[in-house]
Amino acid sequence: MHLSYLDFGDDNVLGQAYSFSGSFEPVLWRSKRWSLNLSSGLGMVYLNRIHHPDNNPLNQFFSSHLSFLLFIAPALEYQWSDDWGMRLSVNYNHISNGGQKQPNRGMNFPQLGLGLHYFLNQEDWPEYVAQEKGVNWFWGLESGVTTRKTGNGDRRELSISLAGQVTKALNPINGLAAGAEMEWDYSEGGHHHPITAPFLAHSFLPGRFVFSQRMAWYLTRPDGVFEKHHFYQRYVLMFSLIYGWDIGVSLKAHGQTASNLDFRLGYRFSQ
Known part of the structure; x- marks a missing residue:
């Protein structure tokens, strides 16, 4: 802390x-x-x-x-x-x-x-024997939800996203991933057509935490939505619960400007 x-x-x-x-x-x-x-x-x-x-x-x-x-x-x-x-x-x-x-x-x-x-209390580091690699590939699904101001007073609307990705573990710490995200952002004029964006990502995989940095490209989007931007970043921090379920938060940004912070629920499938 x-x-x-x-x-x-x-x-x-x-x-x-x-x-x-x-x-x-x-x-x-x-x-x-x-x-x-x-x-x-x-x-x-x-x-x-x-x-x-x-x-x-x-x-x-x-x-x-x-x-x-x-x-x-x-x-x-x-x-x-x-x-x-x-x-x-x-x-x-x-x-x-x-x-x-x-x-x-x-x-x-x-x-x-x-x-x-x-160090107030110093303990000896345990000795570990190097082990063979475990799971090299895994894929997962992830959903996010938040609310955003519409620009009309204090009114807020839902923003919901769904993402899928495949991750290749390079070693016990690092992984590379590719995937796609769909987003329904009702704060941007009430559009019902989703934003779709493929992405590439790097992930830190230390233990039960996963920290991912994604670069996404707007493939499709409703007219007038984020029209000044072609790409966005999403930073995702997830914590593994049990049986493959993850919870966490993510931040979407356009360059140095933050767009929204949402809460995430995901599931990882091993291969």
């Missing part, structure tokens, strides 16, 4: 952020003193300066005091004693309200971290 404070360097327009988040951090490689880790997670953030048409019109990034935080941070650690070590990390962060209120450009920003850590 993380508690953090962030100053954007502009007290009048952007202000400060206070966040509470959870993360998971698999160890990708380890020697006696060195280790390479990959931390990723999500949480909530409080922003003390948001958009207001009269008092703060220049802030096009944030329009809700309570927003979402997503981050990924590879880290290199060196432990020089049983109790002490140091850490160098490169963080990539995204803050937005997931399309719940406009304007919502959101903000993507990198950070460089350098720190010390002290």
Whole structure:
């Protein structure tokens, strides 16, 4: 769990952020003193300066005091004693309200971290014997649901998506995937014809978590819907429950601008 404070360097327009988040951090490689880790997670953030048409019109990034935080941070650690070590990390962060209120450009920003850590309770790392690869291919289905503002006052409408993909596990940590998504976004003028978009993806596969980064192309869409964009990204964080069922969240974005955050339910079939 993380508690953090962030100053954007502009007290009048952007202000400060206070966040509470959870993360998971698999160890990708380890020697006696060195280790390479990959931390990723999500949480909530409080922003003390948001958009207001009269008092703060220049802030096009944030329009809700309570927003979402997503981050990924590879880290290199060196432990020089049983109790002490140091850490160098490169963080990539995204803050937005997931399309719940406009304007919502959101903000993507990198950070460089350098720190010390002290182990209150140090335990020995278990020794594992290398095993042969398990499942190399698997495919799955996934559905997402959220609500978005229509631009007509505070009225909100459903946005529903259905995706299918095939994933090739390259090793126990990484996988490549291809698939397609259909989306019914009723906030965009009440259209009943779905958006269809094939995508390519990379996935981190550490244990019961899967973090995917997808690049999708708008193959078909109703007239006037996202007409300024040809591609979009979707970042998906899923947690494996039981018997192949997954739950999680995803963020859809056009470049640096967040479109919506939804909740996901999926099922994975092994081959």
